[in-house]
Amino acid sequence: MTKASIEIDFSENIEINHPKCVHGPTLLFHSSTSKFFACSACRDRQECDIFIPYDERNEKGSKKMIQQNQREYERFKKHIQTLQKKRKIFNKKLNIYYCYTCSILFSEKKQSNHIDHQCTESLNRQQLRQPCQYVLQPLEKKRTNAQFFFSQTFIDYLINEIISKNSWDSVICIGCPTIFENLHRFSSTKSIQTYLLDYDYRLCSFYSTKQMLIYNMFNGHIFSKKKYFQEKFLKTIKNCLIVIDPPFGGFHRALSYSIEKLFQSSDINRDIILFNPYFLEKWIIDAFPNLKMLDYKVEYSSISTLNLCRGRKGSPVRMFTDISRSKFPPLDDVNYKYCFECDLYTLLTNQHCFQCQSCTSKDGLPYKHCSLCKRCVKAERVHCNNCNVCHLANQCMTNTSKRKNESADDQTKKIKV
Numbered sequence: 001m002t003k004a005s006i007e008i009d010f011s012e013n014i015e016i017n018h019p020k021c022v023h024g025p026t027l028l029f030h031s032s033t034s035k036f037f038a039c040s041a042c043r044d045r046q047e048c049d050i051f052i053p054y055d056e057r058n059e060k061g062s063k064k065m066i067q068q069n070q071r072e073y074e075r076f077k078k079h080i081q082t083l084q085k086k087r088k089i090f091n092k093k094l095n096i097y098y099c100y101t102c103s104i105l106f107s108e109k110k111q112s113n114h115i116d117h118q119c120t121e122s123l124n125r126q127q128l129r130q131p132c133q134y135v136l137q138p139l140e141k142k143r144t145n146a147q148f149f150f151s152q153t154f155i156d157y158l159i160n161e162i163i164s165k166n167s168w169d170s171v172i173c174i175g176c177p178t179i180f181e182n183l184h185r186f187s188s189t190k191s192i193q194t195y196l197l198d199y200d201y202r203l204c205s206f207y208s209t210k211q212m213l214i215y216n217m218f219n220g221h222i223f224s225k226k227k228y229f230q231e232k233f234l235k236t237i238k239n240c241l242i243v244i245d246p247p248f249g250g251f252h253r254a255l256s257y258s259i260e261k262l263f264q265s266s267d268i269n270r271d272i273i274l275f276n277p278y279f280l281e282k283w284i285i286d287a288f289p290n291l292k293m294l295d296y297k298v299e300y301s302s303i304s305t306l307n308l309c310r311g312r313k314g315s316p317v318r319m320f321t322d323i324s325r326s327k328f329p330p331l332d333d334v335n336y337k338y339c340f341e342c343d344l345y346t347l348l349t350n351q352h353c354f355q356c357q358s359c360t361s362k363d364g365l366p367y368k369h370c371s372l373c374k375r376c377v378k379a380e381r382v383h384c385n386n387c388n389v390c391h392l393a394n395q396c397m398t399n400t401s402k403r404k405n406e407s408a409d410d411q412t413k414k415i416k417v
């Protein structure tokens, strides 16, 4: 099923009317032929298998699946509550450790509870304040939870060149704990309020509900106590920057729906910086029509999975924003240039096209204008008179389908003979 053929139905109150899985309320999807509830966060049924055809939602088999998933949801919520209850403010004089087996911090007095568990050495203040940098490993077992922690160079750029030079009174980080923990350090010197919304339950041991919530950005569901966030935090801020780092496979329309829901009863002025690969631009603009893509290549520190789409192009991740792009100085002096026609910084290798009136390369590799397609295309493509679009040589879809049909015909002929 392609993204294009599938729509999400937001007409009902998802918190009340939709079955839940471990990721919170499911979403109601529909295509021309079917309507069903499925996980908001996982496209891969192997990761979260809830699937309820809408018309069969009251049948025995569906009810069993709904109950089973509801139990998993309750279990996850309980786990978060337990972690939050166990969270302690430690005396500065004590030695503090983190147990990976129990996902909690503990003091030297409790060491006997964690014998044979996988634990850290004693952690200093800075390590405790920056758990992503010093304690936790990015989750990468599952695609839904796949986390990539931003490189320190990029975080410094974002904080020093963008956040501190503008007048937001608050920053809400959604799915980007590394940015949050660095801001946290910086916000003590500048009067800027910060808050983290993230699905990573491990962070509950490091932050209170005054600092973060366990949150699924694809259905807007909050798993932990939200009183402080809704009644205090959102009431005191007026001009907010929202920084979002969604997993690549997510539904952008669902994300946009969640962001609206988060702010529905407030009149906070919001700006957005969203991170995603350049090749998802079409889907991002579809869900967030005000966002525009910046050419800058955003680097991550843990890129094992991301390596798949790297190669000679470097990082495929870009910033999408509704902030004036002139407010973003180039990431460095070596790889970017100023295009006077576009009035923007762009990749050095990106050529301005006077027909398209923009610097057209998406991935930083050379593009050329095709007068027949009336747009710029990747330089290695050639215009094909067969199908009337530009594509790589010998990759014409019309030819392949023709060839297949021809050989199928040959086969039938042979059989007939």
Ligand SMILES: [Zn+2]
Residues within 6 Å of the ligand: 021, 022, 023, 024, 039, 040, 041, 042, 048, 050
């Ligand atoms: Zn799920």
Ligand SMILES: [Zn+2]
Residues within 6 Å of the ligand: 099, 100, 101, 102, 103, 113, 114, 117, 118
């Ligand atoms: Zn333990």
Ligand SMILES: [Zn+2]
Residues within 6 Å of the ligand: 339, 340, 341, 342, 343, 351, 352, 353, 357, 358, 359
């Ligand atoms: Zn240009």
Ligand SMILES: [Zn+2]
Residues within 6 Å of the ligand: 353, 354, 355, 356, 357, 360, 368, 369, 370, 374, 375, 376
């Ligand atoms: Zn062009």
Ligand SMILES: [Zn+2]
Residues within 6 Å of the ligand: 370, 371, 372, 373, 374, 377, 382, 383, 384, 388, 389, 390
């Ligand atoms: Zn062409």
Ligand SMILES: [Zn+2]
Residues within 6 Å of the ligand: 384, 385, 386, 387, 388, 389, 391, 395, 396, 397, 398
């Ligand atoms: Zn062709």
